[in-house]
Amino acid sequence: EGREANAAAVALLGASAGIEPEAIPAFAGRRVRIVAHADDAGQQAAQRWATSIHRVAESVDVVTLGTLRRRNGEPVKDLCDAFDITADAWESARILHALTP
Numbered sequence: 463e464g465r466e467a468n469a470a471a472v473a474l475l476g477a478s479a480g481i482e483p484e485a486i487p488a489f490a491g492r493r494v495r496i497v498a499h500a501d502d503a504g505q506q507a508a509q510r511w512a513t514s515i516h517r518v519a520e521s522v523d524v525v526t527l528g529t530l531r532r533r534n535g536e537p538v539k540d541l542c543d544a545f546d547i548t549a550d551a552w553e554s555a556r557i558l559h560a561l562t563p
Contacts (some may be wrong), residue, residue, distance in 0.1 A: 477507035481514050489515040497541045500528035504540070 474481070477499065494515060498508035505526075512522045530538040532546040544552075 474507070474511065477503035479507070481511055486515060486518055490518040491520050494519045494522045495525060496522065497525045497527070497544075499540045500526070500538065 494512075496508045496511055498504040505524075508524045512524060516522050527538040527540065527544055530544065530547050530551060532538055532543055533548065534546075536543075538544050538547060
């Protein structure tokens with residue numbers, strides 16, 4: 463996408479992880495996209511993370527992967543699984559949902 467100069471990845475590896483308060487200012491004025499695990503714990507964590515940065519970020523949205531299917535027909539559970547879908551499946555899915563905490 464050519465976004466290396468103005469995009470960054472942040473990983474929270476597990477639904478129990480939180481964003482440290484001193485890291486919140488790093489999201490100020492940024493457009494944030496959260497890709498969460500497609501189970502209840504992952505969705506709850508995404509809501510919690512979005513709520514914690516919503517007040518400083520320009521926008522926060524969550525990618526919901528649960529409607530996607532891997533090439534073998536299994537549901538996509540997480541971002542890793544999303545690498546095993548077809549381009550057509552990605553383009554046809556409505557996966558972005560803005561969060562309003």
